Amino acid sequence: MPESFDPxxxxxxxxxxxxxxxxxxxxxxxxxxxxMDPVYLKCMDEIQSLxxxxxxxxxxxxxxxxxxxxxxxxxxxxxxxxxxxEVVACxxxxxxxxxxxxxxxxxxxxxRVEFEWGQPVDxxxxxxxxxxxxxxxxxxIHAETSTGMIQPIxxxxxxxxxxxxxxxxxxxxxxxxxxxxxxxNEIDASYSCSQKGIGAPPGLSPVCFSERxxxxxxxxxSRPRSWYLDVDLIDKYWSSDRIYHHTSPALMNYALRExxxxxxxxxxxxxxxxHRRNSEAFAAGIESMGLEMLVAPGHRLWTLNAVRIPAxxxxxxxxxxxxxxxxxxxxxxxxxxxxxxxxxxxxxSGSTKNNVLLLLAALQRILKEEGFPVxx
Amino acid sequence: MPESFDPxxxxxxxxxxxxxxxxxxxxxxxxxxxxMDPVYLKCMDEIQSLxxxxxxxxxxxxxxxxxxxxxxxxxxxxxxxxxxxEVVACxxxxxxxxxxxxxxxxxxxxxRVEFEWGQPVDxxxxxxxxxxxxxxxxxxIHAETSTGMIQPIxxxxxxxxxxxxxxxxxxxxxxxxxxxxxxxNEIDASYSCSQKGIGAPPGLSPVCFSERxxxxxxxxxSRPRSWYLDVDLIDKYWSSDRIYHHTSPALMNYALRExxxxxxxxxxxxxxxxHRRNSEAFAAGIESMGLEMLVAPGHRLWTLNAVRIPAxxxxxxxxxxxxxxxxxxxxxxxxxxxxxxxxxxxxxSGSTKNNVLLLLAALQRILKEEGFPVxx
Numbered sequence: 001m002p003e004s005f006d007p008x009x010x011x012x013x014x015x016x017x018x019x020x021x022x023x024x025x026x027x028x029x030x031x032x033x034x035x036m037d038p039v040y041l042k043c044m045d046e047i048q049s050l051x052x053x054x055x056x057x058x059x060x061x062x063x064x065x066x067x068x069x070x071x072x073x074x075x076x077x078x079x080x081x082x083x084x085x086e087v088v089a090c091x092x093x094x095x096x097x098x099x100x101x102x103x104x105x106x107x108x109x110x111x112r113v114e115f116e117w118g119q120p121v122d123x124x125x126x127x128x129x130x131x132x133x134x135x136x137x138x139x140x141i142h143a144e145t146s147t148g149m150i151q152p153i154x155x156x157x158x159x160x161x162x163x164x165x166x167x168x169x170x171x172x173x174x175x176x177x178x179x180x181x182x183x184x185n186e187i188d189a190s191y192s193c194s195q196k197g198i199g200a201p202p203g204l205s206p207v208c209f210s211e212r213x214x215x216x217x218x219x220x221x222s223r224p225r226s227w228y229l230d231v232d233l234i235d236k237y238w239s240s241d242r243i244y245h246h247t248s249p250a251l252m253n254y255a256l257r258e259x260x261x262x263x264x265x266x267x268x269x270x271x272x273x274x275h276r277r278n279s280e281a282f283a284a285g286i287e288s289m290g291l292e293m294l295v296a297p298g299h300r301l302w303t304l305n306a307v308r309i310p311a312x313x314x315x316x317x318x319x320x321x322x323x324x325x326x327x328x329x330x331x332x333x334x335x336x337x338x339x340x341x342x343x344x345x346x347x348x349s350g351s352t353k354n355n356v357l358l359l360l361a362a363l364q365r366i367l368k369e370e371g372f373p374v375x376x
Numbered sequence: 377m378p379e380s381f382d383p384x385x386x387x388x389x390x391x392x393x394x395x396x397x398x399x400x401x402x403x404x405x406x407x408x409x410x411x412m413d414p415v416y417l418k419c420m421d422e423i424q425s426l427x428x429x430x431x432x433x434x435x436x437x438x439x440x441x442x443x444x445x446x447x448x449x450x451x452x453x454x455x456x457x458x459x460x461x462e463v464v465a466c467x468x469x470x471x472x473x474x475x476x477x478x479x480x481x482x483x484x485x486x487x488r489v490e491f492e493w494g495q496p497v498d499x500x501x502x503x504x505x506x507x508x509x510x511x512x513x514x515x516x517i518h519a520e521t522s523t524g525m526i527q528p529i530x531x532x533x534x535x536x537x538x539x540x541x542x543x544x545x546x547x548x549x550x551x552x553x554x555x556x557x558x559x560x561n562e563i564d565a566s567y568s569c570s571q572k573g574i575g576a577p578p579g580l581s582p583v584c585f586s587e588r589x590x591x592x593x594x595x596x597x598s599r600p601r602s603w604y605l606d607v608d609l610i611d612k613y614w615s616s617d618r619i620y621h622h623t624s625p626a627l628m629n630y631a632l633r634e635x636x637x638x639x640x641x642x643x644x645x646x647x648x649x650x651h652r653r654n655s656e657a658f659a660a661g662i663e664s665m666g667l668e669m670l671v672a673p674g675h676r677l678w679t680l681n682a683v684r685i686p687a688x689x690x691x692x693x694x695x696x697x698x699x700x701x702x703x704x705x706x707x708x709x710x711x712x713x714x715x716x717x718x719x720x721x722x723x724x725s726g727s728t729k730n731n732v733l734l735l736l737a738a739l740q741r742i743l744k745e746e747g748f749p750v751x752x
Contacts, residue, residue, distance in 0.1 A: 001640055002422040005633060007415050009407040016623060017408050028627070029401050031385040032393050032577060034705045039383050046378040066579065067443045067604060070622040074604045098603075105601050195623060201408060203442065203579060203625030225481050225601055227474075228443060228450045244710075246446040247392060247571060249579030251404070252628065257381060264377055329410045334620075 010323070011350075013359055014331035015145050015304060015343050016173075017195040017202045018350035020255075024200055027258035028251045035248045043257055044238060044248070050260035054175060054198070054268070055190065055208050057182035062208040063238040064194070064256055065229065066249050069172045072191025072205030074102055075229040076168050079217050080189060083107035086135040090121045094146030094334040095170060099139050111135060117336050118147040118294045118306070123155045130159050136216075137166045142190075143174035146334045148306035148343065149295045150178065157186040166213055172196065175206065176263055177275040177303045177347055188213040194252070197275070197303055199348025200259035203252045207231075259348075275302035278351045282344065285360040289367070290375040294341050303347040306333075308340065310372050315339045318366055326362045386699070387726075389735055390707035391521050391680060391719050392549075393571040393578045394726035396631075400576055403634035404627045411624045419633055420614060420624070426636035430551060430574070430644070431566065431584050433558035438584040439614040440570070440632055441605065442625050445548045448567025448581030450478055451605040452544050455593050456565060459483035462511040466497045470522035470710040471546060475515050487511060493712050494523040494670045494682070499531045506535050512592075513542045518556065518566075519549035522710045524682035524719065525671045526554065533562040542589055548572065551582065552639055553651040553679045553723055564589040570628070573651070573679055575724025576635035579628045583607075635724075651678035654727045658720065661736040665743070666751040670717050679723040682709075684716065686748050691715045694742055702738045 012019050033040040044063075051062045065072050077099075081087060087108040089100035092115040104110045113129045115121055121140065130138060142153050156167045166188040171180050175190075176197030182190055188210040195202035209217075209231060217224075217231060224230050228246065236243040263271055279302035283293050286307050294306035309315050315332055319342070322328045331343035346355060368374050388395050409416040420439075427438045441448050453475075457463060463484040465476035468491040480486045489505045491497055497516065506514060518529050532543045542564045547556050551566075552573030558566055564586040571578035585593075585607060593600075593607060600606050604622065612619040639647055655678035659669050662683050670682035685691050691708055695718070698704045707719035722731060744750050 002426065002633070002637060005403070005406065005419060005422070005630070007407045007409050007413075007419070010409060010413065012408065012410055014410050017410065017626060020408055020627075025405050027381070028404055030381065031383045032388065032396055033383050033386060034388055034390050034393065034707075035578075037383075037386065037699070037705065043381060043383070046381075050378065067447065068622045068625060071443065071604045074602065078601075102603050105599070105603055107601075193623065201625065201627040202411075202623045203628050223481070225454075225483075226450065227478050227481055228447045229604075246444045247569065247578045249444060249577065249628070250393060251396075251577040252579050252625070254381070257378070261378060323413070329413060331410075 011328045014329045018348045021349045024258045027254045055182045059208040065205040069193030076189045077102045077106040078224045078226040079231045081106040081108045087137040088135040089139040093144035096141045139168045141170040145173040148304045196347045200255045282356045305344040306341045387704045390705045394724045397725045400634045403630045431558045435584040441581040445569030452565045453478045453482040454600045454602040455607045457482040457484045463513040464511045465515040469520035472517045515544045517546040521549040524680045572723045576631045658732045681720040682717045
């Protein structure tokens with residue numbers, strides 16, 4: 001028999017999960033229902049409608065996939081990519097690389113348009129690669145969680161002047177915290193997660209698909225290999241057909257519903273503004289301490305803030321001290337940025353003035369003790 | 377803004393989810409942790425160890441997949457099946473059919489050994505089909521949720537006298553309520569779910585893989601298409617490598633851990649015996665009312681009890697009355713058995729003497745009112 005499990009109360013300022021509001025946790029205690037209970041089906045309808053507001057879309061096919069953000073990414077690739085077709089993928093970080101890898105796993109011949117991690121995607125190069133290719137799919141990461149960089153997805157639609165295409169956009173670290181404007185930006189497929197800007201626990205992946213995307217799926221030569229992530233089958237459960245596909249994770253969806261309701265109560269504009277304000281305050285604090293942000297101003301995510309680790313400072317040691325002495329979690333870097341940056345998440349209910357102040361103060365104390373000449 | 381969400385307190389006696397014990401729900405309120413937090417990693421280690429006890433296995437690769445039971449089924453097929461290889465699938469219900477379909481989606485040339493739904497799999501026919509084929513994979517459903525039939529998986533290993541093979545066994549509706557004896561039965565891969573015999577909320581799929589299964593995966597000519605369900609990548613996160621794969625659904629795993637601890641506190645033998653006793657009491661009650669069970673004695677699941685709907689009785693109407701007048705959910709039939717059976721789940725904390733008595737009493741009243749000559 002294991003000992004009792006008493007996790008400490010952390011302040012989660014890493015790449016996600018963030019801390020979950022009590023009201024969302026309470027929603028998970030509501031009586032559980034069967035997956036065909038009329039009351040549960042109504043809850044699903046509400047989730048779809050709430051998600052459409054947050055995605056800023058009128059896409060009918062908008063729902064939560066019963067898996068984490070990676071399952072949403074895979075759902076897009078598994079359904080939209082056909083064997084041997086060309087796909088253009090914009091890569092300027094770990095998740096761009098992963099999306100390109102997944103497209104390849106699902107049979108695509110991937111044209112990677114690569115940039116240094118932390119540098120913006122140059123749309124001229126994307127346009128050139130797209131023009132030279134026969135690609136009918138372009139993949140872009142709106143919010144690159146590995147670097148803290150945001151990419152203006154508004155520029156994608158200009159590619160349609162060259163050739164019609166499906167735009168798949170990763171909004172894992174932007175949905176609920178940054179405007180995504182799926183319809184206005186003419187995005188055809190997007191996937192996100194429950195535990196970052198949305199503020200629910202991890203476990204679900206909100207997705208949406210345009211009519212143009214569904215049309216590409218309907219015209220596939222063969223059905224997608226993946227049954228669990230088959231968008232047509234999942235849609236037949238979420239839509240009025242109500243055909244059983246899998247046993248819906250009811251409590252996770254209760255949490256998602258509550259988190260989405262909280263977002264609309266706050267108001268999308270207010271919520272974006274709150275994330276912007278706290279992120280900018282954090283970056284100002286970091287810079288005034290004599291540290292540097294990885295990403296240039298104007299390209300920074302409000303959710304995920306990447307700080308360059310100063311020379312001579314031990315990444316793991318500082319993060320360990322934050323965790324053990326202050327109960328604060330922040331994230332480290334991935335791949336090329338391992339040991340070079342800290343990733344500070346200010347998302348959902350975690351994006352607060354007090355969290356910014358507290359983390360800056362704790363970091364300042366630790367860095368001083370570690371011998372870094374903190375400006376004050 | 378949606379109205380407030382106030383689901384009624386149902387007594388869930390369908391195919392799952394079952395009602396979740398307060399102690400398990402409380403576990404989901406414990407402070408959430410990041411996916412690399414040392415305290416969370418310890419929780420994962422404990423889940424692995426607890427799952428091994430419940431699966432009755434020493435398989436190192438034993439963990440929860442971050443999706444429902446269907447994701448576990450797909451993980452087995454996506455990793456073990458290679459393009460064009462022959463697979464023998466035993467089919468005597470909806471989930472046998474689904475498993476065969478999934479093996480086919482993932483590239484198998486499937487030899488279906490089919491039996492009437494609700495009839496046992498005849499091992500002689502399986503042996504014959506296996507001998508004639510070149511199959512190195514055999515798929516069997518231990519607990520067929522669509523019919524309430526259990527299959528003695530102990531017989532599978534005799535096939536090794538003919539040819540070595542990988543046995544994939546579906547324990548979705550047996551794990552935690554029936555003995556599964558993965559090691560003693562020489563099962564190579566098994567998948568289950570969190571919300572039936574385990575008694576946690578839906579959303580996770582416990583799986584385990586033998587060394588023989590891992591060896592087959594390692595020798596694949598190409599990596600599995602699925603990244604989300606790539607067992608090797610998931611194992612690299614659960615094992616001491618601790619390489620990030622996806623953001624683990626922390627609260628769901630807290631619930632799973634608590635549910636598994638409850639199982640071991642009750643004791644596997646006691647838990648199996650409780651499920652047996654309540655199922656037999658229910659069947660006796662049904663038969664004494666003049667109704668019939670679908671499955672012959674000795675082949676019945678203790679978790680999922682299928683009752684034949686008497687001629688002249690309206691399936692949907694009776695289930696609707698149970699739900700609306702008594703707040704009791706039971707399940708209907710699938711496919712060939714639609715409108716012909718009710719599926720009564722007595723699983724996890726829902727397998728109680730009181731639930732048996734209550735459902736029998738409610739059903740008796742409704743059937744009388746619906747004009748069925750209930751014996752008394």
